[in-house]
Amino acid sequence: MNNMPLSVRRSLEVMGLFFLGWIIVLGKGLLTPLLLAFFISIMLLPVYRFFHKRRVPEALAIVLSLLLLGIAVGLVVWFFSSQIANLIQDFPVIQKNVTNHLNALSAWIESKTPYSSEEQLRFINEQSNKLLGFAGNLLTGAAGSVTSVLILLGLLPIYIFLVLFYRNLLLRFVFLWFPRDSHEKVEETLREMQVIIKSYLFGLLIQVSYMTVLLGGILLIIGIKHALLIGLIFAFLNLIPYVGALLGNIIGVLLTLASSSELWPILVVLGTIAGVQFLDNNILMPRIVGSKVKINALATIVGVIVGGEIAGIAGMFLSLPIIAVLKVIFDRSEPFKQWGVLFGDERPGRSPMEVPILRRKSERVREKLEAENKIEPPHK
Structure with a gap:
């Protein structure tokens, strides 16, 4: 391949990227749980090694690691469910606040535009019918999505167990792809990948924990309702670069708007999120994850x-x-x-x-x- 003209090599690279993307799209149902299992397995390696060094049998050490992971995930689900339950209990108050805010918005629109409240109501009804039609189509495919999630959750622990159990076999497979004189560079690359993935993923876990406690705690002290739920949702959405922070701000504002009859808590929530995010981006996260x-x-x-x-x-x-x-x-x-x-x-x-x-x-x-x-x- 080194003797090929540069234009041919570049064309082959682009074609290879195209076909690789095509394969990924076609096989996303298989690749997504495998990739999740791979990354989670790297995170569980220190836990597995802790048990294995104490002469716990290999399979049992992997099962214990998975059990600890299941307990951690279960605690997060329980905490989130309890916060959602508190939100549902406040539904009558939320309904009243939303009605007040909509009436105030309607009055403001009527004073600034030629649209009367009746015209606004007619427009809302038309859009609601369209939205209900869209929701119906969405719910039609929801059953398939739920089934996919259940299959993913069922396969994930199996994949994690097998990746950890056959890790040495998989490493041997990787080395056999390369000539002996390249093995040193391959080993260096694999070690660097492990360090980067571990530092990044463990950093994200720490980030979710302190963002929930810090943001939720500050909002709780100020007196914002559902403060911990806002903190938890923002912490998880913040894991999605750029897009997640925007969605977290929007959801935080909507929850605050629905839970309060006043507008000042919205400014408090936005200001607190901005302050915590600045602290996270510029001080905490660079020190935890580093800049490798x-x-x-x-x-x-x-x-x-x-x-x-x-x-x-x-x-x-x-x-x-x-x-x-x-x-x-x-x-x-x-x-x-x-x-x-x-x-x-x-x-x-x-x-x-x-x-x-x-x-x-x-x-x-x-x-x-x-x-x-x-x-x-x-x-x-």
């Missing part, structure tokens, strides 16, 4: 959208760690280094049009750009 791999904003947004189109919410959550893994592989693979540059945030201070050395796939140039952008080498 930086993905640029363009690649992140495109990855989240593509992941959402392919596999829904699960794809949006998985997009960033998958891009991080691909970047590590591309950076260590000579034919694909340009793709690692495309995903990364090693932004040159000057244009490659002016500085010819920036046009090269030089390791020294990459390390210099990483240092300029304060990216730590992941060799740990």
